[in-house]
Amino acid sequence: MTVGELSSESVRTRLAREGLALRIPPITVRLRSPLGFLADQVRTLYHDYEFADSAAYADIDIRMLAGAGARRWTRRQVQFVVDGVTPFEPFPVEHALPMFEWGLNWVVSHRLHGHLLLHCAVAARNGRALLLPAWPGSGKSTLSAALACSGWRLLSDEYGVVALDDARLLPFVRPVALKNESIEVMRAFAPDAFIGPLFPKTRKGTVAHLRPPQDSVRRAGEAAVAGAIVFPDFQHGEPTSVKRVPASPAFLKLAGNAFNYEVVGEPAFRAVAALVRNCGAWVLRYGDLASARAALDDIMHQSSP
Amino acid sequence: MSAAHRSATAPSVLIESVLDPHILRSLDLPAWERLLSCARRNAVLAYLAYRAEATGVLDELPPAPRTALRAARTAAARLAQLAMWEIDRVARVLLRADIASIALKGAAYVLRGMPHAATRLLSDVDVMVPRPRIDDAERELLAAGWQGTKLDPYDQQYYRRWSHEIPPLQYPGRVLGVDVHHTICPPVSRLRPDPAAFWAAAETTTHRQVRLLSPADSVLHAATHLFFDSDLDGRFRDLIDLHEMLLAFGSREGFWQRLVERARQQHLGRPLYYAVVTLADVLKTPIPKETRVSVEEFAPAAPVRAWMRPTLSRLLTPVDPEPWPPRNRARVWLMFVRSHWLRMPPHLLLPHLARKSLRRVHGERADA
Numbered sequence: 095m096t097v098g099e100l101s102s103e104s105v106r107t108r109l110a111r112e113g114l115a116l117r118i119p120p121i122t123v124r125l126r127s128p129l130g131f132l133a134d135q136v137r138t139l140y141h142d143y144e145f146a147d148s149a150a151y152a153d154i155d156i157r158m159l160a161g162a163g164a165r166r167w168t169r170r171q172v173q174f175v176v177d178g179v180t181p182f183e184p185f186p187v188e189h190a191l192p193m194f195e196w197g198l199n200w201v202v203s204h205r206l207h208g209h210l211l212l213h214c215a216v217a218a219r220n221g222r223a224l225l226l227p228a229w230p231g232s233g234k235s236t237l238s239a240a241l242a243c244s245g246w247r248l249l250s251d252e253y254g255v256v257a258l259d260d261a262r263l264l265p266f267v268r269p270v271a272l273k274n275e276s277i278e279v280m281r282a283f284a285p286d287a288f289i290g291p292l293f294p295k296t297r298k299g300t301v302a303h304l305r306p307p308q309d310s311v312r313r314a315g316e317a318a319v320a321g322a323i324v325f326p327d328f329q330h331g332e333p334t335s336v337k338r339v340p341a342s343p344a345f346l347k348l349a350g351n352a353f354n355y356e357v358v359g360e361p362a363f364r365a366v367a368a369l370v371r372n373c374g375a376w377v378l379r380y381g382d383l384a385s386a387r388a389a390l391d392d393i394m395h396q397s398s399p
Numbered sequence: 400m401s402a403a404h405r406s407a408t409a410p411s412v413l414i415e416s417v418l419d420p421h422i423l424r425s426l427d428l429p430a431w432e433r434l435l436s437c438a439r440r441n442a443v444l445a446y447l448a449y450r451a452e453a454t455g456v457l458d459e460l461p462p463a464p465r466t467a468l469r470a471a472r473t474a475a476a477r478l479a480q481l482a483m484w485e486i487d488r489v490a491r492v493l494l495r496a497d498i499a500s501i502a503l504k505g506a507a508y509v510l511r512g513m514p515h516a517a518t519r520l521l522s523d524v525d526v527m528v529p530r531p532r533i534d535d536a537e538r539e540l541l542a543a544g545w546q547g548t549k550l551d552p553y554d555q556q557y558y559r560r561w562s563h564e565i566p567p568l569q570y571p572g573r574v575l576g577v578d579v580h581h582t583i584c585p586p587v588s589r590l591r592p593d594p595a596a597f598w599a600a601a602e603t604t605t606h607r608q609v610r611l612l613s614p615a616d617s618v619l620h621a622a623t624h625l626f627f628d629s630d631l632d633g634r635f636r637d638l639i640d641l642h643e644m645l646l647a648f649g650s651r652e653g654f655w656q657r658l659v660e661r662a663r664q665q666h667l668g669r670p671l672y673y674a675v676v677t678l679a680d681v682l683k684t685p686i687p688k689e690t691r692v693s694v695e696e697f698a699p700a701a702p703v704r705a706w707m708r709p710t711l712s713r714l715l716t717p718v719d720p721e722p723w724p725p726r727n728r729a730r731v732w733l734m735f736v737r738s739h740w741l742r743m744p745p746h747l748l749l750p751h752l753a754r755k756s757l758r759r760v761h762g763e764r765a766d767a
Contacts, residue, residue: 124432151428151463155436159723176722177439208471357477 098141100164111166112148116140119314120245120255120264121206122292123198124152129172132158132190139191139269139290139303142311152185154201156286158190169170176201185296192293192301195271202266203353209264209360211353212254217241219394222321223263225254225369227348233380236276239304241322241390243284249318253353256292258361261368262317267310269303277302283383322397323375324390330383337377344375373397407586409437410717414682417447417639420454427497431464433721440638440720441760444468445475445518453514459532472518478575482509485524485575486501490607492510492543493528501527501601503620508640510604511611515643519636520757520759525568526739530581530594537565537579545570545577583620590618590627614648615661622674626711631734635717641674641741642682655690668697680712710734 097105097116113126114136125136134319146152153175161171170186174197177314181200185193202389203211214227215238224241229235235251242248249255249265257264269290272280277300280287288305323344324336339347348366349355355362374397407415411433426434438444450467451457457465486506501507503525531621541547545568549669550558558566564580582594586640587643600613612620618641625637648654664670672694678684679691698704710730718725 148431151432153463153467155432157723175723175746177436177722178725179440180716204474205467205470205471206467359473359477 095144096109096141097137097143097145098345100145102134102135102137105137106219108148109133109136113152115143115146115148115150115152117146118266118268120209120266121153121202121353122146123157125158125194126156127158127190128160129158129187129190129357132194133202134350135191135290136194138288139305141305142308145237150245154198154205156194156198156201158194177308189296190294191290191303192271195269195303196271198268202253202284206255206355207354208258210254210256210258210355210358210365212256212348213252213351213353214348215251215320216254216265217246218249218263218318218399219246219321220352221318222394222398223249223318224321224390224394225263225323225373226326227254227323227346227351228326231360233326236279236328236383237326237390239270239272239276239280239287240283240387241395242304242307242310243269243280243287244387247313247318248306255291257317258358258365261365261372262319265310265314267304267306267314272302272304274299279383280304284347320369322373322393324393325377326377326386327377329379330378332381334378334380334382334389336379336389339375339377341370342377345370347375349365406717407720408434410719413441413443413447413717417443417450419680420447420451420456423451423456424459428463430460431461433742435464436454436676436720437717441717443518443632443639443717444471444521445638446515446636448472449514449518449541451464473504475520476517478521479509480505481573481575482521482524484574485570485577485608486510486526487607488570489524489526489540489577490609491537492539494607495527496535496539497608498528498532498538498539499598499608501597502604503527503583503612504624504640507611507617508643510606510609512649513643514673515639519640521575523578525578525580527594527597529560529598533565533579533581537568540568540577540579543658547578567680576622583624584628585723588672588725590666592623594666594679614644614651614654615658616650616665618644619660619662619665619667622670626670626673628730631711632719632731633716635715638677638681638715642678642684645684645686646676649685649687655687659690661692662697668694669699672697672699673707676708677715678709680708681715724749 105114109125113124116123116125127133159173159175160296161173170187172190173180173184174182174193174194182197184272208397212227214225215234217238226234226237238248238251248267249263250267251270253266255264255266277289281289290303293301325339325347345366348369358388361368377392378386378389380389412430416434430483435444438447448457448471451460451468457468482505486502490500502510502642505516505519505521506524547567547568550566555566563582563585564578568577568579582588592723597612597616601610602613603610621641621644625634662668675686675694676690679686699707714730714734
């Protein structure tokens, strides 16, 4: 059963009581919160996700609770509680959803050391994954959202979860966090895509979340073989161009922006080596989504075995 | 899962399972979820993983908790590796300047090769240098690339005048900081061990001549740090360190007699008393009868003892992550006051606390 099949009332009740155990392969996340509006937002964005019954095992247990202390009277706040600790300063209560999303990312990057976690968006086509590794601001979320709305299967807008034994990419499908201008860009690019409420004035500006395509969510258990590595470089108004990157600099760029390369150690080295050995790497400079998408289609076509 | 475990609280299951990991085989998944959460809250998940591994139980556990335990072990092992590297880098600089050093706490457990060393969530390495050389040590480390912590003048002053360490040092781009001490307790506190005696009994290692406190002194240091220089808030982890040391050193010829004797000599009997009774209460650490009897001489007056012993046991039992807001806030607050009381005489303490309470403490940002 999926979250969207529950009534709004039922999601609210679950969140307020035993929690909603969201299946977000490769993990299960339990979310508890008394905040009704958060339950509604979660229901819309995680619409197509399966959930487990409340007695099932969850890997991560998160509570989004109303803030305590004197400030609760002047300005309502929300706290992110994981395992009984609050690793972050409270947020204004209306930013509960972005806080949940960011906080969950933070927990994942501190815990999932059974895999190599690349800082990269991943989308797949014909069973082959395209890795878009990049620092924040280089457009990987927007690019992966654009691919997701163009028939590609979305694996992640943030995490390249690499299996250590065979270097395949495991999906970690989540709502795609769009920031500032990219929200309007996506609305224009894919008018049918569902984008959740706008959260203005967060630390990263205005944020909104694109609901991942139903097919990507349904197939979130299917790993994909890496097909190509493309480092996106958004440059406003620039024409689109692609350039090959040799294997050794590609290795360093990939390993250098992973979340847990040093923690995982030797198996991570082997996984990155396998990735750069098995697929080509490019830099994609682009100024608009349509031509970027065409260039990526080309790269995947060229690099197919 | 047995009926006993179904009703048991996560903190009690955590204690039982680190003492006897075989009980892990009988947990159902909801109990696992609570146990792992509790172990994380108390910073002992990697330790639990090590215990399960050491007893051969790990491979028999259900996949999801096994993955979580292995991941915690991986992360903590990396920190131990970084600690080894940081201490190596620090010792290299100190050695060049002919400054002797003793590794303390986490770094010392790593150098000693204690198995639980690679399960601790280190954030810094601690070294002690002779008091007359502490300024040289700071200067040498700064010259070699470490950076001092940016502190306001009040905190600078606090460290320099009332503390037993200089402000933390950090090498840019590295994970672990460095704390340089010149003794093991704050110089203004009520405890006054003689640092020269620690140096005289210290053991040498083959790692760039870094030394280690003798086993008895290591225990006394950990006990003093926990019971006289911490807030006692969620410090089950520190109790595990003491437990592991006593298990490791306890079989050495004459260790227990030396421990008590040393506590007497160094005026550290009270922390040893608290350590012995709390370990016996919470972790059932095997401590010889004679030792338990002899530390009674270090006990506080009866009314203090009547309050302290149960309070310490309760505070040093693992924190249950479930209740919100967390339990024991009042006791933790009293212990916070006590730790400052022990650290500073009242004419210094009151202005210090007043200043601290006016400050907001900044945590990590979720969107940073």
